[in-house]
Amino acid sequence: MSLLIKNGRIITAADDYVADIFIEGEKISLIGKELSIPAGQTIDADGMLVMPGGIDPHVHLDMPFMGTFSSDSYETGTRAALHGGTTMVIDFVLQKQGHSLREALTEWQSRANGNCLGDYSFHMAVTDFNEHTRQEIQTMITHEGITSFKTFMAYKGALMIDDRQMTGLMQEVKKQGGMVTVHATNGDMIDYLVAKHKAEGKLSPLYHYLSQPEVTEAEASARFADMANYTGCPGYIVHLTCEGALNAVRQATRRNQHVFVETCIQYLLLDASRYEQDFDSAKWVMSPPLREKKDQATLWAGINQGLVNVVATDHCPFKWEQKLMGKDDFSKIPNGHPAIEHRMELLYSEGVHKGRITLNKYVEVTSTNPAKIFGMFPRKGTIAVNSDADLILLDPHAQHTITAAGHHMNVDYSAYEGWELQGKIKTVLLRGKVAVNDGECLVEKGYGQFIKRHKVSGKI
Ligand SMILES: [Zn+2]
DSSP states (O other): OEEEEEEEEEEOSSOEEEEEEEEETTEEEEEETTOOOOOSEEEEOTTOEEEEOEEEEEEOOSOEETTEEOSOOHHHHHHHHHHTTEEEEEEEEEOOTTSOHHHHHHHHHHHHTTTOSSEEEEEEEOSOOSHHHHHHHHHHHHTTOOOEEEEESSSTTTTBOOHHHHHHHHHHHHHHTOEEEEEOOOHHHHHHHHHHHHHTTOOSTHHHHHTSOHHHHHHHHHHHHHHHHHHTOOEEESSOOOHHHHHHHHHHHTTTOOOEEEEEHHHHHOOGGGGGSSGGGGGGOOSSOOOOHHHHHHHHHHHHTTSOOEEEOOBOOOOHHHHGGGTTOGGGSOOOBOOTTTHHHHHIIIIIITTSSOHHHHHIIIIIHHHHHTTOTTTSSSOOTTSBOOEEEEEEEEEEEOOTTTOOSSOSSOTTTTOEEEEEEEEEEETTEEEEETTEEOOOTTOOOBOOOOOOOSOO
């Protein structure tokens, strides 16, 4: 099977030029001007931006949580991702305290394997670091191709590890060639504020926001950076939202340390005024919460300063009836919002079209950096000979509007209802196959492959 893409404007993190792309099987085999090679299929990309498929390194599909599951399965979630130009996701396996990493991986594989339309990988969340866990790290990296280990500095008694475990984990992960990623918020401070607000009868979604002030994230981000610096372990902060936390990372650069930073599309585009509504605010109950306008400005600047490396989603959808579990108590609202389908088009429209970031930067933070940071480059994350033919064709002149009725995620509302976007992804290729064309999905579940990742250095 061969495919020729003609006359597209090819954008990578570094380049911008018009050329043809010849694909054989799953790989790009030739890039050049006016190629005349017989091909099984030819796509005219005149006027289109041709960019690497999006990689969303922070999603939660079919995740058990508070007695329920996030509402997108691996099938519906990866299908929605493909519709929006994201050809690969990295999901999270959660170790149960008192149990092994292997048990958790087996459980997650039973839900994911054979059910994905797009490519996928896992981060391993370590919630109980002990001698047995320590011995499992090497196998995860070398045999399973799982090279990133997620930690929580919050959610005591369920997911949180203390600083003693964090230090031990970092030393082992560094030794084996992996990376530690973190949900960096001060769990004890948040637990205190949640309990205080509840005792005072303050139960609306607004108090979810007021229980996680900026300082809880800034403090934990600085502490994480310090521990990563001491151990020499590559570190990555997930869903960073605010100026205080980014300043902690900025401070770390003064000792020539780089901690990778991921923000999510919602923290760039939405602010805490969403919590001033009635229970409708529950649509945006997530942790950390949405922040202030000044934090949005800091994050956009952080992208251009090279401090914010990745724009992900933390996609974790719950249907409205699930959100209603917290109708009378903000602490019982399932945390998370749906975004896996819209990240690429939202960031193009609000970022590139509105002049906040360049096209090259767009590719860098949506695809190239996730591939480099997590050990998949150059197979993923760029347009080059021998790379996987994971491509999107974006029409910069097309406009469209986001609605719950029109999206493909398994959730009955949209966090971006009525947003009018400039630029539409028309065609999506995954490993040489047209996966989506003009709104029609052309691959079946099971097409998505688990991608084993290689060791990482902490440098990109
Ligand atoms: Zn998450």
